[in-house]
Amino acid sequence: MEIKCTYIYICIVKLEQAIQSTKFKSEVQKAGLNILYTAWWLKTVMSRELKEFGLTHEQYNVLRILKGKHPELMCVKDIACRMIEKSSNVPRIIDRLEIKKLVKRATSEADKRETVISLTQSGIAVLEASTKQLNAVYDDIMPISEEEASSINDLLEKVREKEN
Amino acid sequence: MEIKCTYIYICIVKLEQAIQSTKFKSEVQKAGLNILYTAWWLKTVMSRELKEFGLTHEQYNVLRILKGKHPELMCVKDIACRMIEKSSNVPRIIDRLEIKKLVKRATSEADKRETVISLTQSGIAVLEASTKQLNAVYDDIMPISEEEASSINDLLEKVREKEN
DNA sequence: AACTAATACATGTATATACACGTATTGTAA
DNA sequence: TTACAATACGTGTATATACATGTATTAGTT
Numbered sequence: 001m002e003i004k005c006t007y008i009y010i011c012i013v014k015l016e017q018a019i020q021s022t023k024f025k026s027e028v029q030k031a032g033l034n035i036l037y038t039a040w041w042l043k044t045v046m047s048r049e050l051k052e053f054g055l056t057h058e059q060y061n062v063l064r065i066l067k068g069k070h071p072e073l074m075c076v077k078d079i080a081c082r083m084i085e086k087s088s089n090v091p092r093i094i095d096r097l098e099i100k101k102l103v104k105r106a107t108s109e110a111d112k113r114e115t116v117i118s119l120t121q122s123g124i125a126v127l128e129a130s131t132k133q134l135n136a137v138y139d140d141i142m143p144i145s146e147e148e149a150s151s152i153n154d155l156l157e158k159v160r161e162k163e164n
Numbered sequence: 165m166e167i168k169c170t171y172i173y174i175c176i177v178k179l180e181q182a183i184q185s186t187k188f189k190s191e192v193q194k195a196g197l198n199i200l201y202t203a204w205w206l207k208t209v210m211s212r213e214l215k216e217f218g219l220t221h222e223q224y225n226v227l228r229i230l231k232g233k234h235p236e237l238m239c240v241k242d243i244a245c246r247m248i249e250k251s252s253n254v255p256r257i258i259d260r261l262e263i264k265k266l267v268k269r270a271t272s273e274a275d276k277r278e279t280v281i282s283l284t285q286s287g288i289a290v291l292e293a294s295t296k297q298l299n300a301v302y303d304d305i306m307p308i309s310e311e312e313a314s315s316i317n318d319l320l321e322k323v324r325e326k327e328n
Numbered sequence: 329a330a331c332t333a334a335t336a337c338a339t340g341t342a343t344a345t346a347c348a349c350g351t352a353t354t355g356t357a358a
Numbered sequence: 359t360t361a362c363a364a365t366a367c368g369t370g371t372a373t374a375t376a377c378a379t380g381t382a383t384t385a386g387t388t
Contacts, residue, residue: 014321020246021232025299027313028306032206033248034320039203040249041324042196047346056346056373068185076337082184084197085204087376091338096373113336113383135189142192143326148319149191155308155316156198157178160205162307211376220343220376240367251346255368260343277353277366334385345374355364 035156049137053130054100058085062093063102063127066119073116075108091115102126199323213301217294218264222249226257227266227291230283237280239272266290
C-alpha cells in the first residue's frame with residue numbers, strides 16, 4: 001500500500017523498513033515499537049475510508065458507541081469511558097458531530113449536569129454506510145485467521161497485565 | 165495502574181473492561197481494537213515518564229533518531245522517514261526542540277534546500293537520562309518473555325502483510 | 329437548612345496529527 | 359541555457375490529544 005504523507009511515500013511491511021532501524025535493544029522493545037507502528041498504520045487505513053463519509057476516526061468511534069445503546073440516550077462520561085483513546089475530549093468531538101447534524105444534544109431531566117446525546121436518522125445512516133465500508137476494508141487488510149487474532153489478543157492482554 | 169484522564173479514572177486490563185464492550189464481530193476485529201488500545205496505553209505510560217524531562221513522545225522520538233546517526237547531521241526528511249507515526253510534522257517538532265536548545269538547525273552546504281539538524285550537548289544529556297528512565301519503565305510494564313515478544317512481532321507483521 | 333465536596337461537562341492552551349500549499353533550490357529536458 | 363518538474367521544508371488550517379480550569383448541579387455532612 002502506498003500511504004501519502006507530507007514528506008514521504010511509504011510502501012513497507014517489516015518494522016525494520018518502516019522505521020529504518022535494525023538494532024533493537026530486545027524483542028520486547030521491538031514489540032513495543034511494532035505495536036505503536038501497527039496502530040498508526042491501522043488508524044491511517046481506517047481514516048482514509050472514513051474520509052469519504054466526512055468522519056474522523058474518533059468521530060466514528062463516538063457514533064459507534066452511541067449505536068451500541070441506541071435508542072437509549074448516553075451522557076458524555078458514558079461515551080468517554082468506552083473510547084479507545086481515553087484522553088479524547090468527547091464534548092468537542094460531539095461539537096463536530098452536532099454541526100453535521102449526526103447527533104443531538106439535550107440536558108438530562110434526571111440530572112441537569114448531564115448532557116445526553118442521541119443519534120439522528122442521518123447519523124444512523126452515515127454510521128451504517130461507513131461501518132459497511134470499514135468492515136470490508138478490515139477483512140481485506142488484516143489477512144489473519146481467527147486463531148492468530150486470538151493469539152494477538154492474549155499476548156496484548158499479557159503486555160498490559162501490569163497496568164498498575 | 166491508575167491513569168488520570170479528563171473525565172475518568174481507569175484501572176483496567178481486559179479490553180472488554182477497557183472499552184466497556186463485550187460483543188466483537190470477530191477475534192480479528194477485537195485484535196484491531198486491542199492493537200489500538202494497547203498503543204494508546206503504551207504511549208500514555210511513556211509520556212508520563214517523559215514529562216519529567218519536559219519532552220513529548222514525538223520530541224523524544226526525534227532525539228532518539230538523531231542519536232542513531234550522531235555525530236552525523238540529519239536532514240528533516242531522513243528524520244521523517246524514521247518516525248513511527250509517519251504523518252508527524254517534523255519541522256514543527258524540531259521548532260520545540262530548538263527552543264529548548266536540545267537541537268541545532270543549519271542549512272546544508274551540499275543542498276541549500278535541506279535543513280540539517282544536530283544534537284546539542286544538552287540534547288544528548290536529556291536523551292540519555294530519559295532513555296535510562298524509559299528503559300527501566302519499559303522492562304517493568306511489559307512483563308512478557310523474549311519469545312512472547314517475538315510472537316507479537318511475527319503476528320503484527322502478518323497483520324500488516326497486505327500493506328498494498 | 330446551610331455549607332462543602334464531588335460530579336458533569338464546557339472551555340482554554342500547548343502540542344500533535346493530517347493535509348494543503350507556498351517558496352527556495354536542484355535536477356532535467358528542450 | 360532557459361524552462362519546467364521535482365524536491366525540501368516551512369507555514370497555514372482543522373481536528374485531536376493531554377491537561378488544567380471554570381461553572382452549574384447534585385450529594386453528603388454538620
